[in-house]
Amino acid sequence: MKRIINIAHQMGNELGEGWSIVLDCLEYLHILLHSGPAVIVSETDEEKEVVGKDELYVLSSSFSSLFTTSHVLSDQGLTVLVEHIDRRARLTLFPIVVEEQELLEQSSESHVKAHLLFGITKLGDIISANMDRIHVVWDLINDFLNLVCNHGNVFVRSEGVATLSRIAEAGLKKQDGQLQRSLLCTMKTLACSQYADVREMTLDEIYNILQSCGHRLSSGWPFVLSIVSVTINPNSKFECKPKHVAKSFNSLRYICSDFLGVLPLDTLAQLITTIGFYGKPMGDINVAITSISGLLWTVSDYLANDVNKREGVSESLKSSLWITLFGQLRIVSLCERHEIRTAALRAMFGILTTHGGVLKPSDWEQTLEILYEMLDGISVLAGEASTDENLQEHQLGQEEDGKPAMMLVHHSRNSAAKQWAETRVIALEGVLRIFQAFFSVLSRDLSDVSKCWKKIMSYIVIYWDSNDIEIALAGVKAVETMLIASSGVDQYPVELWDQGWTTYQKMVSNLTTKEQKVSPQTINIFSVSINNLYQKLKHRMRESDVNLFLSIICPLCSLPVQFAGELSPLRRTVLSIMLECSTQYPSLVPKVTSILLHYNSIAIGYPYNPKCFREPQEQPTVDSPPVTWDISADKLNKLFLPLAELSLKTMKQIWANLYSNQPLQTKIFGDLMHILGRIIQLKFVSYESTIWLEAIALFLMVMEEGTTIFVSNDSNLVELNVIWNDITDSIDSFLFHQSPNVATDMAQLSRDEHLDIFMCKALLLLLNQPTVVPNLRDRLVSTLIEGTNIKTEGREQVSRCCWSLLFSLINFPPPPLPRPHKLLTEKIPTSPKSGPLSGQFNKATPPVPDSPTKTTLITINSVAHLIAPKLIDLCQSVIRSFIADEKKGPIDRRRVSEVSFLLEQLSNLNLNPTIKLSSGTGGIALIKYLFPVLVECITSNEASVRTSLQKLFLLISNDICNNVQ
Secondary structure, eight states: OOOHHHHHSSSSOEEEEHHHHHHHHHHHHHHHSSSSSEEEEEESSSSSOOOHHHHHHHHHHHHHHHHHHHSSSSSHHHHHHHHHHHHHHHHHOOOHHHHHHHHHOOOHHHHHHHHHHHHHHHHHHHHHGGGGGGGGGHHHHHHHHHHHOOOOOOHHHHHHHHHEEEEEEEHHTTTOHHHHHHHHHHHHHHOOSSSSHHHHHHHHHHHHHHHGGGGGSTHHHHHHHHHHHTTTOOEEEEEEOHHHHHHHHHHHHHHHHHHHTTTGGGHHHHHHHHHHHHTSSSHHHHHHIIIIIHHHHHHHHHHHHHHHGGGGGGHHHHHHHHHHHHHHHHHHTTSSSSSHHHHHHHHHHHHHHHGGGGGHHHHHHHHHHHHHHHHHHHHHHHHHHHOOOOEEEEEEETTSOOOOEEEEOGGGGGSSSHHHHHHHHHHHHHHHHHHHHHHHHHHHHHHHHHHHHHHOOOOOOOOOOOOOHHHHHHHHHHHHHHHHTOTTTTTHHHHHHHHHHHHHHHHHHHHOOOOOOOOOOHHHHHHHHHHHHHHHHHOOOOHHHHHHHHHEEEEEGSOOOTTTTTOHHHHHHHHHHHHHHHHHHHGGHHHHHHHHHHHHHHHTTTTOOOOOGOGGSSOOTTTSSSOOOOOOOGGOOOTHHHHHHHHHHHHHHHHTTTTOOOOOOOOOHHHHHHHHHHHHHGGTTTTSSSSHHOOOOOOOOHHHHHHHHHHHSSOOOHHHHHHHHHOOOHHHHHOOOOSSOOOOOOHHHHHHHHHOOOOOHHHHHHTTOEEEEEHHHHHHHHHHHHHHHOOOOOOOHHHHHHHHHHHTTSSOOOOOOOOOHHHTTTSSHHHHHHHTGGSSSSSSOOOOOOOOHHHHHHHHHHHHHHHHHHHHHHHHHHHHHHHHHHHHOOOOOHHHHHHHHHHHHTOOOEEEEEETTTEEEETTTTHHHHHHHHGGGGGOOHHHHHHHHHHHHHHHHHHHHHHHH
């Protein structure tokens, strides 16, 4: 054996085919050395002679040095040696006989292992000794190692991978680019082996290579990245094992932490893609989140702080790296695992926020397109998500003992649809945040920032149209955020501001036209939103913006509430904003008034459109027939009554703010009185509500100022008399309704009676209005006369009021015009404990007389002439009817009280001197004229009547005496 080894040492280049014999002997020696104590048996004397250990050491050393010193061989000699070892190893490892193959695969004895591994181990020794010229025999070695590493025997595969590892670690230290590519290409092939143990050993070796010579790698990096990505690559044909993923990810994390600076720039894109593979839900969720939230962040920092500052690096390469990174994040943001896509979205927006300043204009255009694609993709997948609430637990990964690590799922995220809804919200909020943060950059660099703005607004509308309340809320908040952001005059162009309002208007329009019922949560969303918008933007809003804002928010009040009597926060907010807007911009008062009255028309079921909703041809004329309205409880919309009442209170404040602003008062007076006149009729169909009381208070207050402004204004007489006629209809319907007594207790009865009295006194404002046409004035007098005939129990004071008013109109001097808002402050003996008028019944403030003008005096005198003959006929009729009825039998006390009051009014009358009677003018001329009728009352048995008659006769006698004297 020593001689054979010496021959091989001395004549290795000349052996040629003789290597076959030498290798046979060497393989036999290799088996002996690996089979326990080496023995040589003597055949002659049957005595055993054990070879000394020193001899074995020498023999083993010589045997090993034969291969380790093979570098002295020529290229041809080396090739021959490798070819013979390769041929022998192939025959040993891959026998033709199937039975022998199965025996080799199953054997575990040491001598069999030595037999199998001889060629592999020695080939490794040869290559290690000839690393400088490995290219001479690489093709042979590469094929051989691929076969060995995929052998059916695990020990053979293990030795093959170990041999390749030894070769790789030695070769990679040479910094030979071609050698690195060759070695790592072979390892890449093994990483795709069908045997899991080979793949695992390859991953271990890659990590060892990074530790030992990672800083020496150059052209081999693409192969390293391919190897660490093969276990997680979605195109891989092998099962993704958690153990393999963990090993390869350790290598990837090692690369990102220690080797970014030595990676060639052209491999950074591959690194980013590889990290993206780990972000997909094929392995451990912790690995996925770490790769996205950790490794990509690290790479982005490197791109921004290192690559971006390098000189000589092309701008196109820098841009492509950023776009690749954002593209990977977009892909991961669409994955099926909620936790992973959430991490991807947060990483995307976090990286953009931190490093967006280094992006070029072209980068931003491509980045925005990626964001748009991301939003589109998320919307599509969210629409396809299941709504079944069957998600219970997720497996996060595995614990050290191999048991699965589970994560509980909250009930708000227990369906795929709910989880995708959250993803949509995060995505939209992130895009808006980026747009706001870099608007100055975008507006400067993008060719059309308006197009980008419109695109974002279109996504907001899509979100709002979603049936999911969480997504809809995100849409509302989004447009609110963009509008507030665009309020900076110096930063955002006006057209973007206008587009934002158009979007908000579209969202509200979609809401108010939806066929299905709007949820209370949605209503509350807008309640908060519109208040935030107005409070934060009112300093920026132009009058046209306020006008548009009112057009947007006012339809929201038409959204129904859940319960009758409920006044939603949304409605309170809208009316509060309307009041503030009308105060700040008086020109908007007509519009605000029309909207408030429109709410009331909805509540009372009255089909009426204020002027701003009517076409000119729809306006009524003085000859138009009166608008009839059948008061019915069936027409009431009780869900709107609270809104209508609050609208009236708001209208009262608006009217009070318009004091002395006659042009605006003139514009809204007709519509306001028309609707108020209809609302007060609710007393007879919805007595328990307080809206009609609020309407009466406002009706009288507006009527006072309204009648005075038209005296001083040069107004259209036709239009005015339409208004006067409408007011008369309202008062007439209120006073003479078929069922006026709807009160349930004495307090209510007393209150209602005094309200009727106020309405009667308000008629004087129209009677003394110079613009009232004669036929309408005649109707007003008829109304008062009809009031004297009221005989309903509990309304006696109303009848007396009408008598008193008729006598006052022919009295001299003329009475002061009543002031309804002062009338409401007159003391009423029995007042209600609550209601819109309750606080106004406790103070007694006498009316303030107005000094009549010449025009007013002419009107007063004409009214007196109109009333006098009718009042005389009425007095005669009442007295004679009383006398006739008294003769028939006992008479009702109310009749007695009426006649007594009539006689008392006569005794206090100082007849207007312009009225000429046959008995004279002025003074007691009317008493003398009625003397024949009064004489007939002498037969009355009623003491009160007789007392009043004595007083009247005394006045007549005194007058006669004075005339005689």
